[in-house]
Amino acid sequence: MIVHATNSTPDLHVQIGTLKLDNPVMTASGTFGYGAEFAGLLDLSRLGAIIVKGISLKPRAGNPPPRIVETACGMLNAIGLENVGLERFLVEKMPYLRQCGTRVIVNILGDTVAEYAQLAGRLAGVAGVDALEVNISCPNVDKGGVAFGAVPEMAAAVVRAVKEHAGQPVIVKLSPNVTDVALMARAVEDAGADAVSLINTLIGMAIDIHARRPKLANRTGGLSGPAVKPVALRMVWQVAQAVRIPVIGIGGIATAEDALEFVLAGASAVQVGTANFYNPRAAEEIIDGISAYLGQYQEPSLAAIVGTLRHD
Amino acid sequence: MPEFQKNYTVRRVEHFEANIVRLSLDASDIAAVARPGQFVMVACGTGQDPLLRRPFSIHSRYPDGGIQLLLRVVGRGTAMLAETAVGQQISLVGPLGKGFGIPPDGEVCLVGGGIGCAPLFFLAQWLVEQGVFPLVLLGAGSAGEHAALVPGLRDLGCAVHVSTDDGSLGHHGFVTDLLPALSGKVQKVYACGPVPMMAAVARFCGDRIACEVSLETHMACGLGACLGCAIPIPGRTDAYRHVCKHGPVFQATEVVWP
Numbered sequence: 018m019i020v021h022a023t024n025s026t027p028d029l030h031v032q033i034g035t036l037k038l039d040n041p042v043m044t045a046s047g048t049f050g051y052g053a054e055f056a057g058l059l060d061l062s063r064l065g066a067i068i069v070k071g072i073s074l075k076p077r078a079g080n081p082p083p084r085i086v087e088t089a090c091g092m093l094n095a096i097g098l099e100n101v102g103l104e105r106f107l108v109e110k111m112p113y114l115r116q117c118g119t120r121v122i123v124n125i126l127g128d129t130v131a132e133y134a135q136l137a138g139r140l141a142g143v144a145g146v147d148a149l150e151v152n153i154s155c156p157n158v159d160k161g162g163v164a165f166g167a168v169p170e171m172a173a174a175v176v177r178a179v180k181e182h183a184g185q186p187v188i189v190k191l192s193p194n195v196t197d198v199a200l201m202a203r204a205v206e207d208a209g210a211d212a213v214s215l216i217n218t219l220i221g222m223a224i225d226i227h228a229r230r231p232k233l234a235n236r237t238g239g240l241s242g243p244a245v246k247p248v249a250l251r252m253v254w255q256v257a258q259a260v261r262i263p264v265i266g267i268g269g270i271a272t273a274e275d276a277l278e279f280v281l282a283g284a285s286a287v288q289v290g291t292a293n294f295y296n297p298r299a300a301e302e303i304i305d306g307i308s309a310y311l312g313q314y315q316e317p318s319l320a321a322i323v324g325t326l327r328h329d
Numbered sequence: 330m331p332e333f334q335k336n337y338t339v340r341r342v343e344h345f346e347a348n349i350v351r352l353s354l355d356a357s358d359i360a361a362v363a364r365p366g367q368f369v370m371v372a373c374g375t376g377q378d379p380l381l382r383r384p385f386s387i388h389s390r391y392p393d394g395g396i397q398l399l400l401r402v403v404g405r406g407t408a409m410l411a412e413t414a415v416g417q418q419i420s421l422v423g424p425l426g427k428g429f430g431i432p433p434d435g436e437v438c439l440v441g442g443g444i445g446c447a448p449l450f451f452l453a454q455w456l457v458e459q460g461v462f463p464l465v466l467l468g469a470g471s472a473g474e475h476a477a478l479v480p481g482l483r484d485l486g487c488a489v490h491v492s493t494d495d496g497s498l499g500h501h502g503f504v505t506d507l508l509p510a511l512s513g514k515v516q517k518v519y520a521c522g523p524v525p526m527m528a529a530v531a532r533f534c535g536d537r538i539a540c541e542v543s544l545e546t547h548m549a550c551g552l553g554a555c556l557g558c559a560i561p562i563p564g565r566t567d568a569y570r571h572v573c574k575h576g577p578v579f580q581a582t583e584v585v586w587p
Contacts (some may be wrong), residue, residue, distance in 0.1 A: 050554040057332035058422065058552075070556075085549050085557030090377045092549060099569070143434050243377045271377070277587045294550035295372065295382050297422060299333055 027311035028318035029304070031065065031286045033263050034186030034211030036148045037189045038065040038286065039118055041319055042276065042304045045267055045290035046071050046124035046150060046190070051110040052117055058297040062118030063304060065083065068083065071124040071152050076102030076131055086223045086232040091242030091269070092291060093221050095235035098126060103139060115145035118191075125179075126152040134178040141184030148185045151175060151273065153205075154192025154217035166192035169204035176208035188265065191215035191256070193245075198205060199259035208262045214265035214288060215256060216249045242291040243269040250282055257283020257324055271299060273306020280307075283324040331362050332425065338420040340395060346473025348402040350411045352419070357394035359424050363387050365452035366543055366578040369423030370551040373406035373548065383407065386448035386521075386542070386577065387424065389481075399477055400442050401444040425551045426577050428444065429541055432461045435516035438449050439487075442504055442522025443466040446478055448543055449521055457485050463519075465489045468504025468526065472497040505529040517541070524587065531581035540581035546572045561585045 027041035030139030036250045044065040049055060061067065080101025086093050100108065106123075114121045121142035123146050125136040128205040133151065140146050153175055154166035165171045172189070179187055191198060193216035202213050218239025223232040231237070249268020257264045263286065279287050290300040307319065316322055333356075341389060351520045359369065370382035383406045388399040402411045413419060429452050437456065446467055456463050465487050469475050475491050475498060482489045489500035490507055501505060514586050520530040520570035521543040534540035549555035551573045559569035560576075570576070570583070 047556075048554060050552070054553045057330075058334050070554075076568070078566070079556065079559060081561075082557075082559045082569075083547065084559055085547055085555060087379060087381050087547075087549075090380055092380060094549075094555070094557060096559075099556050099559070119533075190386060241378050291380075291549075294552075294555055295370075297550075297552065 018228060026306055027316060029308065036186045040065040041286035041306050043068055043286060043288045044293055044300055045288035048290040048293045051114065053113050055208040055297050059301050063301055064119045064185050066120035066122050066123040067114065068124055068150055068288065070100050071098055071126045072100050072103055073098065073126050074103050074135060076100065076105065081234045083232065083234055088223055088240065089137050089244060091240055091244030093223055093233060093238035093240055095233045095238035097235065103136060107143065110143055111143065120225040121145055122148040122149040122150050122187050124150040124152050130178045133175050134182045138182035146185060148182055148188060149179065150188040150190050150214060151179055152190050154190055158235050167195055169201055172201060173204045173208035176205045176210050180209040186211040188212045188214050190217055192217050192250060193219050193252055199255045202256040202260050206262050210262060212265060213256060213260065214267055216252050216268045219245055219248065243271060245269045246275060252276055253279055254282040272302045273310060274305060276303050277310055279327045280323055285323050332423060333358055335421045336420050339413050339415055339416045339417050339419060341414060341417055345477045347470060349477055350400055350475060352398045352413060353395055354419060355395045356421060359421065360390045360396045360579055363424035364428030365455045366374055366428030366448055367424040367426050368577060369412065369421045370425065372420040373409045379406045381455045381549050384551050386543065387451050388447045390454060399447040405447065411527055422551065426573055427575065429519055429578050433516040433539065436512060436514045437461060437463045437517045438511060438515050439463045439465045440504060440518060440520040442526040445522030447522055450478055450481060450562065452519055453482055453485055462486050465517060466504050466507045468492045471495045490573045528586040531586055534581060541578050542581050542584060544572050544579060548573050
């Protein structure tokens, strides 16, 4: 078959279950607030989707400070899942998100399977919520989900409960702090997940040698930023070969080149996380860069290059 | 309030004693909308290490339409900024945060310590524009550290009293030692500097004198997204405030002092 080069703008759209995104670039949960925080610095309507800060049933205060520390080409955070809680989210944050002109994905977290189910049920009929992302992997709070993300059966139980109550496509965000991430991905796929996103942060630590104390009040925290990109890429590549559902790549993506590495490794879409902190325009720049790359190689669409990594 | 993410050209670099550096940038758009006490997030270099921008309060709005930053070299990021040459570009995001509140009728006093004095110059400029000439109390390690601020403040028409830790200029001791001599007519104190200094100012003001303080913390974004700059709220354990959004300027009564 001859593929004719096209001068028109490449087709960037992405299909995740019943959810259609105009382009593959989303902002990662916990790095983009509830959208409004960035409205003065970039055009929110250009984003593929906004994934909001993880929401729990009740508000959470989060961890005591210090909560963040910079590391080589990255940062550690131990925010502790601070969030406004479901009710305030619906009343205070959703009206703004609804009129942003982009897709809104709500990241949810709970202490029990029942809490995840309740969150999914409450969000099922909410206008403007286009998908759920289930956080089974946040490493920061003792009961914050690490058990769900580390044990295939527990992760599957959460996903089944969420799927049973959800009215929207369900993305499951995987933890890298496991022995076999592909095994986890298959477990949540079998439980009905519509897509997986990975990686969440890698658990790390930093020490003040003069005080002889951990630099974070929580002692350990999640590592993110360019430092984690090679690990994330390897995991996305492994998972893309292990599952049939769409894979969303996350981990140190700061440029279009970074995003394209994930796409070639098998990611249908990507999330920009820590880069939002130091370059609030990163997501927009990445969308433009992906378009330019597809044009350069005369590819008609993003979908045409997903997982086209050569092994010869 | 408009926000900008842009590269700005460095117009002037001044080096002072004690590793203090003042950068003048052609950020006239930021200068046009910024309020004293607001800050900018500054990229240190163009690479990925150091990764995060550093928050700096706006030190002054200078006459030909730009802003100045006053910083002390304390680590790798500030060392890179200190090596900036005239004509180079620096990426800023801002202006961000909540600035100082309007002055009351009556006398006002500014109290600053160390490099924390930085935003007080912009505040003094703003007050003087409104016809309010504040009394300024400044503390530093030694005489040389006062060179960046004191002449400019006196040029504005402010009365300035200084202290030094080593006695090389003004009062030998803490700047807070100068507080009891304040006129009873002082209606409001604006303070910025080390936490123990601000705590002493807050104690002195109590509920008699309005007191605003500008806090410093580590921040990843400065935008209210990372939630890294949390500080406790007096009398509450169920929530934190964030320095970047709720501050960096707070009423002294809103802060948990050590």
